[in-house]
Amino acid sequence: MNKSLRKAVIAGNWKMNKTPAETKPFIEELKPLVADADCDVVICVPFVDLQAALEATEGSNIKVGAENCYWEKSGAFSGEVSADMLASMGVPYVVIGHSERRAYFGETDETVNKRVRGAIDSGLTVILCVGEVLEQREQGITEEIVGMQTKVALGGVSKEELDKVIIAYEPVWAIGTGKTATPDQAQEVNHYIRTVIADLYDEEAAQAITIQYGGSMNDKNADELVSKEDVDGGLIGGASLVAEKFSAIVKAASNG
Numbered sequence: 001m002n003k004s005l006r007k008a009v010i011a012g013n014w015k016m017n018k019t020p021a022e023t024k025p026f027i028e029e030l031k032p033l034v035a036d037a038d039c040d041v042v043i044c045v046p047f048v049d050l051q052a053a054l055e056a057t058e059g060s061n062i063k064v065g066a067e068n069c070y071w072e073k074s075g076a077f078s079g080e081v082s083a084d085m086l087a088s089m090g091v092p093y094v095v096i097g098h099s100e101r102r103a104y105f106g107e108t109d110e111t112v113n114k115r116v117r118g119a120i121d122s123g124l125t126v127i128l129c130v131g132e133v134l135e136q137r138e139q140g141i142t143e144e145i146v147g148m149q150t151k152v153a154l155g156g157v158s159k160e161e162l163d164k165v166i167i168a169y170e171p172v173w174a175i176g177t178g179k180t181a182t183p184d185q186a187q188e189v190n191h192y193i194r195t196v197i198a199d200l201y202d203e204e205a206a207q208a209i210t211i212q213y214g215g216s217m218n219d220k221n222a223d224e225l226v227s228k229e230d231v232d233g234g235l236i237g238g239a240s241l242v243a244e245k246f247s248a249i250v251k252a253a254s255n256g
């Protein structure tokens, strides 16, 4: 195992928060705080905030992402936004398969796979979310669930295309609950996901892929989480809405 092969990625996931008018001042506050980061810094924002985020981050080390995209390029799909549309705006990242999409908006492993495929075809880098719910953890089937989600989502994705994929392990019971996975729990599942990648592709691919942890990661617990061998940064919800907290996590990942 060689963590130094991988660059940590700290990605904020704003979810359904902040208006376009709130986006610019927030990014202006964030920019100097993360300017010397030794990890990749991404903020994933609502569709309507993307233009403001792209303009405000221009020339900085902060990259912008969307929180979802549709797999068809265009057509009669009211309310959806295609990966091509995002790419044409200059958006480089997109979150796919977040547990909130799966739980509230009917996403399945199959639709997640289609979205992953569509996003890669449009040249976007995908942050693919996987994770078990509490009952599954209690039943001892976390690895089966996370392994299945990972394998189905990556169907039809070649080894070469994997450099466009980041995986975020997000135990659903830890999201927005203040109940973080312990560093050992995060390490255990992240390591397992790496073995799934080794099975699907090979050891080189497994060593190269960035696997984040997400779920109540904050300025207090980030240090310990990102210091784990297989935890290559994080996907941050609540704490990404506060510049000081988010930048503290970026600092932790820069040291980790």
Ligand code: PGA
Binding pocket: 013, 170, 174, 175, 176, 177, 178, 214, 215, 216, 217, 235, 236, 237, 238, 239
């Ligand atoms: P949280 O959200 O940090 O607020 O728990 C994480 C996520 O949903 O990506």
